[in-house]
Amino acid sequence: MSSEKTNARKTVIVTGGSQGIGAGLVRTFLDRGYRVVANSRNISRSNGFTPSGGLALVDGNIAEFATAEKIVEVAKSQFGSIDALVNNAGISSRSVSPNTRLKICGLLFPSTSMAFSSSASLLSSRC
Numbered sequence: 001m002s003s004e005k006t007n008a009r010k011t012v013i014v015t016g017g018s019q020g021i022g023a024g025l026v027r028t029f030l031d032r033g034y035r036v037v038a039n040s041r042n043i044s045r046s047n048g049f050t051p052s053g054g055l056a057l058v059d060g061n062i063a064e065f066a067t068a069e070k071i072v073e074v075a076k077s078q079f080g081s082i083d084a085l086v087n088n089a090g091i092s093s094r095s096v097s098p099n100t101r102l103k104i105c106g107l108l109f110p111s112t113s114m115a116f117s118s119s120a121s122l123l124s125s126r127c
Contacts, residue, residue: 011035011079013071015062016089018046025086030054035079039071040089062089 012029016022017038026038026049038049039058051057056074060067075082 009035009081010083011037011075011081012084012086013037013039013075013082014086014088015039015071016087018043018048022086022088023048025088026055037071037075037079039067062087 017026018040037056
């Protein structure tokens with residue numbers, strides 16, 4: 001079975017997807033048959049990608065919880081699942097508190113974050 005057929009039902013979120021490594025990852029996942037939700041502050045205006053049946057674009061700063069909620073909503077409503085996250089966007093401790101990072105990780109991967117809920121700093125360093 002080709003990798004395209006194996007990956008055709010999997011959904012990947014890529015933050016920081018409008019340029020550089022992030023844009024390369026979006027193209028690679030699409031080429032390999034994944035469904036992709038790509039995010040950056042202005043990805044829909046970046047002229048790098050056009051939404052399609054396998055690609056959804058979500059504008060917004062991933063350091064803001066509302067953006068993470070929108071990404072999850074789009075992934076689930078358009079593709080039905082979230083199978084992987086590539087957090088290529090930079091989030092610094094100066095711009096967001098560990099509790100906010102914990103809430104974003106919990107939104108994307110609730111069972112994983114629950115294992116670390118007593119240690120926000122440990123989880124925030126992994127996200």
